[in-house]
Amino acid sequence: MISAVVILALSGLAFGAILAFAARKFFVPVDERIETIRNLLPGANCSACGHASCSSYAEAVVSKGAPVDACKVGGAAVASKIAGVMGVEAVLDEEAKVAEVMCRGGRSAAPHSYEYMGISDCKAASLPMLHGGPKMCEYGCLGFGTCVRSCPFDAMYMGDDGVPVVDRDACTACGKCVEACPKHLIRLVPRSKKIHVVCSNRDRGPVARKVCKVACIACGACVRACKVGAISLRDNVALIDYSKCTECGECVAKCPTKCIIEVPRVEDTKGGTQSAQGEVA
Known part of the structure; x- marks a missing residue:
């Protein structure tokens, strides 16, 4: 009975070690700007920007160069803040x-x-x-x-x-x-x-x-x-x-x-x- 508990505990430790190694080995760093932009967005998830959600839009801005002014809900104010995060200038020619x-x-x-x-x-x-x-x-x-x-x-x-x-x-x-x-x-x-x-x-x-x-x-x-x-x-x-x-x-x-x-x-x-x-x- 005791040996079975020991074997189970050792197996758990081994699997834990393997998972920890895998997490470090295959870790993909997340750009902090994505989270920053996500927090700037209104969270409406209306998809008017052409993306499924505010989160996917934030990722697209950072990873794919999506326009910083695509959020219809946030308007010029949010566009300016996103532009600041990305280090670019927001071109806001279109009238509201x-x-x-x-x-x-x-x-x-x-x-x-x-x-x-x-x-x-x-x-x-x-x-x-x-x-x-x-x-x-x-x-x-x-x-x-x-x-x-x-x-x-x-x-x-x-x-x-x-x-x-x-x-x-x-x-x-x-x-x-x-x-x-x-x-x-x-x-x-x-x-x-x-x-x-x-x-x-x-x-x-x-x-x-x-x-x-x-x-x-x-x-x-x-x-x-x-x-x-x-x-x-x-x-x-x-x-x-x-x-x-x-x-x-x-x-x-x-x-x-x-x-x-x-x-x-x-x-x-x-x-x-x-x-x-x-x-x-």
Whole structure:
């Protein structure tokens, strides 16, 4: 009995020695910068940077030379700190952005052509066999909240009229909602800009007006009103060139269907609640 215990103890010591030797022999040093960068990152693991997690992004920065400014959530502040760790200069030319839903055709504005009884998911409802969804406007938001559920930061919610609303304060421009929308209605726009064309309908005016009360009808009133040439019509939809727009508001005033809106800048929303129309309550 005693000999068996001794043999077991000696075997344990031998295996322990072997494992200790192997650990030293095959030890792979870990660059301390990886842990430093990992601690600088917000830990959202949203994969907007193109990597599976914050940890994998940190490893990619150190080991593979990934851009130091890829973290959408951390923005310029985190990029500058990561650049400092890596001993490089952070080039932060791109303006900060925020998600905007380019549709305001909710239940009160855009009628349905049939009653949908399927899965409450925009991708499921937009299948070709279902004619792209129950709305008469084939370009409009289906209102099942797939984008809302995709947001890892709770920066979206469904408005009272069945169209998603972006919480501009909470949005990090990670792009998850952009990927989730099967109608491609969500875009990342300059955070500093407050005037947007929130319609994606490419039908001709009479057809667009029939399927949605707030659709762009390509009348050109906004184009004529703009004194700096910042608006044009493309595929029957008004398009704003943000690099030229002075935010004078003339296009907003002239639009007959009110599909051009003025939203408050992020700093203007403090203390208020942004509505689906971009107003502050």
